[in-house]
Amino acid sequence: MRDANPTRRGLLKAGLAGLGGLALAGCEGGGGDGGITQALFGTEEALTRRIQGLLAGPNALAREYGEADISRSFKPNGSTDPQDDAYRALVKDGFSAFRLAVDGLVDRPGSFTLADLRAMPSRTQITRHDCVEGWSCIGKWSGVRLSHLLDTVGVKPEARFVVFHCADTPDEPSFGDEPAHFYGSIDLASARHEQTILAYDLNGAALAVEHGAPLRLRVERQLGYKMSKYVMRVEVVDSFAKIGDGHGGYWEDNGYNWYAGI
Numbered sequence: 624m625r626d627a628n629p630t631r632r633g634l635l636k637a638g639l640a641g642l643g644g645l646a647l648a649g650c651e652g653g654g655g656d657g658g659i660t661q662a663l664f665g666t667e668e669a670l671t672r673r674i675q676g677l678l679a680g681p682n683a684l685a686r687e688y689g690e691a692d693i694s695r696s697f698k699p700n701g702s703t704d705p706q707d708d709a710y711r712a713l714v715k716d717g718f719s720a721f722r723l724a725v726d727g728l729v730d731r732p733g734s735f736t737l738a739d740l741r742a743m744p745s746r747t748q749i750t751r752h753d754c755v756e757g758w759s760c761i762g763k764w765s766g767v768r769l770s771h772l773l774d775t776v777g778v779k780p781e782a783r784f785v786v787f788h789c790a791d792t793p794d795e796p797s798f799g800d801e802p803a804h805f806y807g808s809i810d811l812a813s814a815r816h817e818q819t820i821l822a823y824d825l826n827g828a829a830l831a832v833e834h835g836a837p838l839r840l841r842v843e844r845q846l847g848y849k850m851s852k853y854v855m856r857v858e859v860v861d862s863f864a865k866i867g868d869g870h871g872g873y874w875e876d877n878g879y880n881w882y883a884g885i
């Protein structure tokens with residue numbers, strides 16, 4: 624049932640219509656370059672920008688900024704304090720029991736501690752996060768390159784997408800009547816992009832719970848709602864038709880586009 628949540632859907636529509644302009648400490652709320660994506664959202668010009676992005680090719684990098692551009696505070700959004708029992712237990716012991724599962728269409732399914740992940744090749748990037756609700760923030764993210772993780776487990780030839788299963792259950796169910804964990808997905812080209820990382824640090828410090836501790840996706844050429852927080856399991860698939868409501872993610876099951884390139 625895609626219309627199960629009229630309130631949330633109303634809010635989403637308001638967001639898509641470009642309402643925003645929130646005055647946020649340290650973040651762009653509509654003016655300046657930070658607001659362009661939101662201001663144009665859904666217009667022909669936005670489409671042009673997206674087509675330009677496509678023409679730039681799958682490997683083009685998102686713009687990176689300097690230390691001086693980092694927002695004074697980074698707005699948390701969506702789930703910011705998951706109450707799920709399993710997640711609370713992880714928070715309580717400082718994520719020492721955390722294991723990232725990587726499985727699905729892979730040769731060697733794996734389970735990785737945070738220390739394992741921190742020992743892998745990392746990338747640090749200062750980028751702008753654009754949320755469709757009408758705000759942007761610039762932050763410095765560090766994490767393991769998803770391509771490295773995929774190479775570690777070995778992706779099977781029939782694989783097409785990478786699904787991120789998350790620890791949080793958003794307030795309102797996205798499909799059916801059962802509350803369900805948040806999830807998201809991207810294609811393999813996006814997963815292997817140089818700037819696509821599973822981030823464990825924001826601005827040089829371990830991720831706070833509100834930003835998706837201990838691990839969240841950064842897929843810098845897409846919109847904020849694609850950047851799954853609280854990632855517990857990475858599943859490689861050839862189709863997401865049977866996951867959730869079949870649209871490839873929590874927000875997608877609620878009407879957002881699966882491809883959110885900017």
Ligand SMILES: Nc1nc2c(c(=O)[nH]1)N[C@H]1C(S)=C(S)[C@@H](COP(=O)(O)O)O[C@H]1N2
Nearest residue numbers: 698699700701702754789805847848850852
């Ligand atoms: N697991 C999970 N990931 C999520 C969300 C969420 O509610 N749950 N919200 C998304 C949205 S809409 C945005 S804008 C960003 C917000 O990231 P932030 O809290 O670090 O700003 O996370 C995205 N990833």
Ligand SMILES: [Mo]
Nearest residue numbers: 754755847848
């Ligand atoms: Mo968002």
